[in-house]
Amino acid sequence: MMGASLAHALRHHAHFSGEIIAVVRSDRSAAALREKGLADTILVDVDPTTLAQYNPDFVVLGTPVLSLVEMLPLLRLDCPVTDMGSTRLAIERAARGTTLRFAGSHPMCGSENSGPEALVPDLFVNRLCIIINGIEEAVVDRDADLLDSIETFWKELGMHTFRLDATTHDRIVAGLSHGPHFLSSALAMTYLSDPLLLAKNEESPCAITGGGLRDMLRIAGSNPVMWRDILATNQRPIVDFLKSFRNELDTLIQNAERSDTDWVLTYQGRAHEVRDRIYGNARMGNGSSANLIPATHEASSSLVVGSENAKPRILSLDGPAGSGKSTVAGIIARRLGCLHADSGAIYRSLTYACMQLLGEQASPEEFGRVFLEQTPDPHGFALRVDYDNGKQLHYLNEEELGLKIRTPSVTARIRYIADHAQYRNRVNELLRELGAKTALIVDGRDIGTVVFPDTPFKFYLDAAVRTRAERRRKELIESGMEAPSLEELEKQIADRDEQDRNRKIGALQIPPGAILIDTSNIDRDMVVSGILAHLQEQF
Numbered sequence: 001m002m003g004a005s006l007a008h009a010l011r012h013h014a015h016f017s018g019e020i021i022a023v024v025r026s027d028r029s030a031a032a033l034r035e036k037g038l039a040d041t042i043l044v045d046v047d048p049t050t051l052a053q054y055n056p057d058f059v060v061l062g063t064p065v066l067s068l069v070e071m072l073p074l075l076r077l078d079c080p081v082t083d084m085g086s087t088r089l090a091i092e093r094a095a096r097g098t099t100l101r102f103a104g105s106h107p108m109c110g111s112e113n114s115g116p117e118a119l120v121p122d123l124f125v126n127r128l129c130i131i132i133n134g135i136e137e138a139v140v141d142r143d144a145d146l147l148d149s150i151e152t153f154w155k156e157l158g159m160h161t162f163r164l165d166a167t168t169h170d171r172i173v174a175g176l177s178h179g180p181h182f183l184s185s186a187l188a189m190t191y192l193s194d195p196l197l198l199a200k201n202e203e204s205p206c207a208i209t210g211g212g213l214r215d216m217l218r219i220a221g222s223n224p225v226m227w228r229d230i231l232a233t234n235q236r237p238i239v240d241f242l243k244s245f246r247n248e249l250d251t252l253i254q255n256a257e258r259s260d261t262d263w264v265l266t267y268q269g270r271a272h273e274v275r276d277r278i279y280g281n282a283r284m285g286n287g288s289s290a291n292l293i294p295a296t297h298e299a300s301s302s303l304v305v306g307s308e309n310a311k312p313r314i315l316s317l318d319g320p321a322g323s324g325k326s327t328v329a330g331i332i333a334r335r336l337g338c339l340h341a342d343s344g345a346i347y348r349s350l351t352y353a354c355m356q357l358l359g360e361q362a363s364p365e366e367f368g369r370v371f372l373e374q375t376p377d378p379h380g381f382a383l384r385v386d387y388d389n390g391k392q393l394h395y396l397n398e399e400e401l402g403l404k405i406r407t408p409s410v411t412a413r414i415r416y417i418a419d420h421a422q423y424r425n426r427v428n429e430l431l432r433e434l435g436a437k438t439a440l441i442v443d444g445r446d447i448g449t450v451v452f453p454d455t456p457f458k459f460y461l462d463a464a465v466r467t468r469a470e471r472r473r474k475e476l477i478e479s480g481m482e483a484p485s486l487e488e489l490e491k492q493i494a495d496r497d498e499q500d501r502n503r504k505i506g507a508l509q510i511p512p513g514a515i516l517i518d519t520s521n522i523d524r525d526m527v528v529s530g531i532l533a534h535l536q537e538q539f
């Protein structure tokens with residue numbers, strides 16, 4: 001599952017164009033990977049000692065921990081090697097005796113499901129990856145460049161990273177992850193000691209429990225083999241945690257046997273505090289600010305910038321041209337009752353305004369200088385961005401520009417503007433001013449990375465170049481504009497992707513923590529419902 005999810009994430013990564021070699025153990029897994037087109041080469045059950053002949057640049061090992069321990073000493077590789085094991089000490093010790101350029105990783109996003117069929121497209125996004133920097137606490141014995149390259153790899157896939165030594169890692173995950181899993185199983189087993197509980201519950205037309213017990217039993221009894229391996233490789237810290245839980249349980253029982261019950265007030269209060277320290281509002285991954293966009297289904301007058309009702313909330317939607325950002329942002333904004341800020345259209349109107357000032361023949365340098373000489377920010381330039389009934393409008397000297405900002409000659413010159421820090425800063429300022437006043441869905445290239453890097457609601461849309469060109473062509477034809485051939489449009493889009501991705505500042509990239517959606521094969525309604533589903537999950 002994790003290996004296939006990794007291949008999927010790489011295949012759909014905007015900057016990864018390398019070859020993926022998948023090494024699997026069964027023909028079944030190979031067939032599933034082949035069917036999904038997730039690897040360029042698939043090797044079944046090969047001898048690990050022979051892997052070097054494929055000249056890999058980077059290797060991620062995704063086998064269970066005990067097989068990893070056996071495999072590491074057999075590998076003969078000189079590229080960076082990492083893994084995805086969930087207990088560390090045994091792996092790190094096995095790696096220490098080798099000459100491998102190895103530093104371990106623990107992407108904390110495993111599940112009880114296995115096999116390539118169970119792949120999760122955005123498995124790594126917004127999850128934590130612990131990078132192992134040594135065996136003992138405070139002794140970083142891994143090469144700094146190696147750690148950096150492994151950390152960058154996971155970050156590129158949207159993960160948050162955190163460095164720890166293996167000993168501390170194992171102790172911490174025993175308490176925060178492994179121990180609670182076993183406790184959940186122990187709680188389930190407790191119901192065997194009083195058959196009446198289970199019997200009456202089964203007789204009842206529906207379960208005699210609220211959601212509390214379901215929450216506590218959710219992780220009971222997950223994949224036995226995985227838990228056997230985890231216990232085998234992290235036994236001491238897990239046993240220590242279970243013993244300390246037993247002590248706490250004894251204290252609880254002693255207190256509960258007392259006739260005075262006021263201790264409960266303090267006890268529950270302190271337990272609540274601990275829970276908040278673990279999952280409190282400021283922590284990532286818990287859906288932080290619990291008050292996301294309420295699902296009002298009508299756009300309303302509260303769309304007006306500066307409305308007192310609106311709370312500042314930002315949803316960023318980045319991606320390349322034609323991936324569907326503006327369409328989807330518009331629909332979601334209407335559904336959630338917030339404003340859609342189209343940052344690309346602001347760049348377009350700035351470009352158009354400069355073209356009016358300088359003429360179409362002006363050079364990129366002349367466009368760049370206008371800012372310094374004329375202060376052509378959206379205000380100083382008599383260029384005004386306004387919103388009317390949720391629609392973003394662009395006025396130059398009080399003339400609404402409409403489709404004039406969408407002509408090929410504007411599109412061809414946007415980079416003269418978008419490459420310059422002065423213009424970018426002004427657009428970013430404008431968006432932030434807006435975001436401070438009202439809830440926004442903002443689409444663009446650098447919204448989740450530069451303009452609103454702290455928003456927890458980040459999405460990245462992508463689609464194959466051909467698909468995007470087909471969409472553009474259809475759009476042009478439908479709006480009565482001249483439509484170049486599909487090949488020509490494909491080339492234009494690919495060129496713009498290249499410019500957008502390689503811009504020195506504000507370049508298009510997947511923001512850390514963004515949810516990735518490939519829209520190539522799904523219609524706009526599915527994209528919208530996918531995003532809304534993610535939002536609802538978190539809030």
Ligand SMILES: Nc1ncnc2c1ncn2[C@@H]1O[C@H](COP(=O)(O)OP(=O)(O)O)[C@@H](O)[C@H]1O
Nearest residue numbers: 321322323324325326327471475519522523524
């Ligand atoms: N998921 C989708 N499936 C099919 N067509 C789409 C989808 N999303 C958008 N489109 C169409 O593709 C074209 C480009 O979409 P647009 O929202 O302008 O992309 P972007 O803002 O990312 O450049 C539009 O004509 C739009 O109607």
Ligand SMILES: Nc1ccn([C@@H]2O[C@H](COP(=O)(O)OP(=O)(O)O)[C@@H](O)[C@H]2O)c(=O)n1
Nearest residue numbers: 320321322343344345347414418444445446
């Ligand atoms: N946040 C943004 C948005 C757009 N842009 C630039 O503006 C161009 C036009 O943006 P757009 O959103 O109108 O693009 P399309 O609708 O053509 O896909 C992009 O190709 C980028 O070069 C940017 O640099 N930063």
